[in-house]
Amino acid sequence: MMLTGIKNIVFDLGGVLVDLDGKRCIDAFDAIGCHAISDYVRLHRTEDLFYDIEIGHTTTAEFCREVRRITAVPATDAEIVGAWNALLTTIADEKKQRLLSLRRDYRLFLLSNTNDMHWRLCADHLFNYGPWRADDMFERIYLSYRLHLAKPDPAIFSYVLADAGLQADETLFIDDNADNCRAAQSLGIHTLLQSAANDWMQRL
Incomplete structure (x- = not known):
């Protein structure tokens, strides 16, 4: 060019x-029981939860609390961040x-x-x-x-x-x-x- x-x-x-590796991210959320969030990734949803964190309307801590609320799973912040970061590889x-x-x-x-x-x-x-x-x-x-x-x-x-x-x-x-x-x-x-x-x- x-x-x-x-x-x-x-x-x-x-x-x-x-x-990026969407499957790796989906598997990581499934592994901590956050299946509803796996569906966000699987369906490439970019509204509400993921949009708010991407636009800076919510903090990481608020994101993690919302994941726990949506899934009713007591995952730690570190587990949630680790699963979300599994989307990025190298x-x-x-x-x-x-x-x-x-x-x-x-x-x-x-x-x-x-x-x-x-x-x-x-x-x-x-x-x-x-x-x-x-x-x-x-x-x-x-x-x-x-x-x-x-x-x-x-x-x-x-x-x-x-x-x-x-x-x-x-x-x-x-x-x-x-x-x-x-x-x-x-x-x-x-x-x-x-x-x-x-x-x-x-x-x-």
């Missing part, structure tokens, strides 16, 4: 950088190497719909590569639970452009969700829809 005129690259997290070293390489020539940013639990796992463990951490790979990191905004709301893209001082036509956004890409395109941002047949590692 030619990057003519591109100065900035904005990456999504899950499905683009971090590999970030391949090759991706971390590429991010560090790209950062020499482009301004790199992360923009993710995520929550405190998932981000802590990523920041504390998954992004680690030798002496480098997530902050070494991105100039700035934008997370939905901190901004109280989520993709595909165009407002979150407008915020990133304004906060980082980016020109839309000089910016490439990479995501695995077509709605998110369309929202970015509506503001004049170039996009790359990540898929098995359109892998960013082969295009950049």
Whole structure:
């Protein structure tokens, strides 16, 4: 993929950088008896419980209490967080190497719909590569639970452009969700829809 005129690259997290395993997450919730939450994951439900934590309307502790209320299972906070974090598996070293390489020539940013639990796992463990951490790979990191905004709301893209001082036509956004890409395109941002047949590692 030619990057003519591109100065900035904005990456999504899950499905683009971090590999996801829904079955592993479902099995983890089932293992602690939280079958109703397994159904949320199985059906890809993003409303109420998962949306509230992703948009920063509830804390991790409140999330865990709500899981216990919904399931009537006395699971500990650690068990619930562990089951939810089972969704995230790895970030391949090759991706971390590429991010560090790209950062020499482009301004790199992360923009993710995520929550405190998932981000802590990523920041504390998954992004680690030798002496480098997530902050070494991105100039700035934008997370939905901190901004109280989520993709595909165009407002979150407008915020990133304004906060980082980016020109839309000089910016490439990479995501695995077509709605998110369309929202970015509506503001004049170039996009790359990540898929098995359109892998960013082969295009950049």
